[in-house]
Amino acid sequence: MSNSIRPLVAGNWKMNGLAAALGEIDALKSKLTASAGVNAEVVICPPATLLERMSTATAGSPIATGGQDCHTASSGAHTGDISAQMLVDAGAQFVIVGHSERRADHDEDNGTVRAKAEAAIEAGLIPIICVGETETDREAGNANAVVGEQLAGSVGDKLSPHGLVIAYEPVWAIGTGKTATPDDIADMHAHIRSLLVERLGAEGEGARILYGGSVKPGNAAEILATANVNGALVGGASLKADDFFAVIAAA
Ligand code: PGA
Numbered sequence: 332m333s334n335s336i337r338p339l340v341a342g343n344w345k346m347n348g349l350a351a352a353l354g355e356i357d358a359l360k361s362k363l364t365a366s367a368g369v370n371a372e373v374v375i376c377p378p379a380t381l382l383e384r385m386s387t388a389t390a391g392s393p394i395a396t397g398g399q400d401c402h403t404a405s406s407g408a409h410t411g412d413i414s415a416q417m418l419v420d421a422g423a424q425f426v427i428v429g430h431s432e433r434r435a436d437h438d439e440d441n442g443t444v445r446a447k448a449e450a451a452i453e454a455g456l457i458p459i460i461c462v463g464e465t466e467t468d469r470e471a472g473n474a475n476a477v478v479g480e481q482l483a484g485s486v487g488d489k490l491s492p493h494g495l496v497i498a499y500e501p502v503w504a505i506g507t508g509k510t511a512t513p514d515d516i517a518d519m520h521a522h523i524r525s526l527l528v529e530r531l532g533a534e535g536e537g538a539r540i541l542y543g544g545s546v547k548p549g550n551a552a553e554i555l556a557t558a559n560v561n562g563a564l565v566g567g568a569s570l571k572a573d574d575f576f577a578v579i580a581a582a
Pocket of ligand 1: 343500504505506507508543544545546564565566567568
């Protein structure tokens with residue numbers, strides 16, 4: 332069942348990209364249009380400053396857009412923050428919540444991530460809810476427990492009419508060039524699947540569980556062929572059309 336789910340390949344540009352980077356979107360669109368065999372759904376989450384322009388540039392193409400974070404509230408006195416409705420207004424269909432960089436840099440805990448995911452669902456967005464253990468957690472044998480706790484706290488009871496997306500990103504694999512072994516990925520994704528099914532039933536069966544952390548053209552095929560891996564969340568390799576297309580084509 333879970334490997335028959337249509338894969339989702341999501342690009343996370345993080346705090347990278349000025350207007351000139353939109354040229355990569357034109358290149359990616361041309362590659363996707365020219366290739367008949369692409370199976371994956373594709374989304375790019377650019378910095379907020381590029382979201383509306385990217386949504387305009389990708390309209391009518393197979394590329395959807397998403398935000399990298401949203402506030403828990405729909406509007407109000409929150410200087411510098413962006414609500415889920417604002418992301419929708421700028422053309423987004425997805426939003427990443429609870430990325431480990433947000434959890435670490437902005438002290439976001441599971442309750443905050445859950446409230447953000449619920450705000451996203453309320454606004455009609457599909458949240459990509461991130462979880463993942465640190466190297467210390469893994470070395471201590473606590474990876475499953477830590478990820479289980481993050482899932483329990485970050486995934487709310489509000490069901491998404493458009494489906495649930497979880498991204499498993501071991502913190503030590505992000506931007507480091509290190510990736511988890513295929514066996515470790517398979518074990519963790521099976522663990523996440525069983526927790527989701529236990530908690531949510533059919534929604535858990537159909538949820539997409541993405542792997543993230545140094546996914547690149549050279550390792551994408553093996554990772555994406557792993558049981559219960561239903562796509563990838565790609566940072567560095569999503570910034571260049573050639574690399575990102577190679578990951579998409581591997582799904
Ligand atoms: P990376 O980032 O692919 O550059 O490791 C992944 C992520 O943080 O989403």
